[in-house]
Amino acid sequence: MSNYTTEPTTLADASVSATSxxxxxxxxxxSFDNSSTPIFSDVSFSIFASQSVALIGSNGAGKSTLLRCCLRLIEPDAGSIVLDGETIDKKSGRHLSKARNKVGFVFQKHCLVPRLSALSNVLHGNLAYSQGPRNWLQGLAKQDARERAMDCLKQVGLxxxxxxxxxxxxxxxxxxxAVARALMQQPSIxxxxxxxxxLDPQSAQEIMELFKGLVKNQGLTLFFVSHNIEHALKYADRVLGLQERKLSLDSATHTQSLQSLRAFYG
Structure with a gap:
């Protein structure tokens, strides 16, 4: 294991308000399976409005687990989570679901309904706020929901x-x-x-360029896991790194390079 670490640095300063x-x-x-050795421990960081933040780390470092723990899709063993000003540590049921509605989630696998149209799949993002068949099929959808879903497809070029x-x-x-469906939720992050x-390299770059445009033009806040350190450097303002069960890197990307991030994996 490399001894490469960077002291975590919060990018919040006196000019950044708590509301952001x-x-x-x-x-x-x-930890998993009652193991005495945690996947990660004592991880602390903040993400601010309109930031793009990449989370990197070796295979098995716990990146995806950490991402899901931030929403309690996987239950953490300890720690506190404040999402858009709301503490979600002890929320459950519909109160937790309501808090999660503020977050759009894009997975590695697209998780679409194959036999339905693109528009119907995007409408499913509205299920976060309104249940029922009107948000399952485009032919049943209310006009305003259908128009909003079309606008989300327009934002992703489809x-x-x-x-x-x-x-x-x-x-x-x-x-x-899948990105358009997440945008249908009107997420804060x-x-x-x-x-x-x-995805193939060309499609992968197009997706990252799409995210870049949403962050730049719409002020979207993005938190993404990636094995691609070139993507982390090009498309994130900040890079977080999990190593040896700790958050050992929290740095502005302009202070990093391919060489330094490769050393992080050493």
């Missing part, structure tokens, strides 16, 4: 494929639909767990 902090994690710890079945789309197009891992 969308995610604050303190002392997060997680309005012309709104009526195409998702099993007829390419991998890159499917991931764009977007989580993406290795969103390009299943």
């Amino acid at each position: 902090r969308l995610l604050q994690v303190s002392g997060l710890t997680k 309005a012309h494929l709104a009526n195409k079945r998702c099993d007829q789309l390419s991998g890159g197009q499917s991931q764009r639909v 977007l989580f993406a767990d290795e969103p390009t891992a299943s």
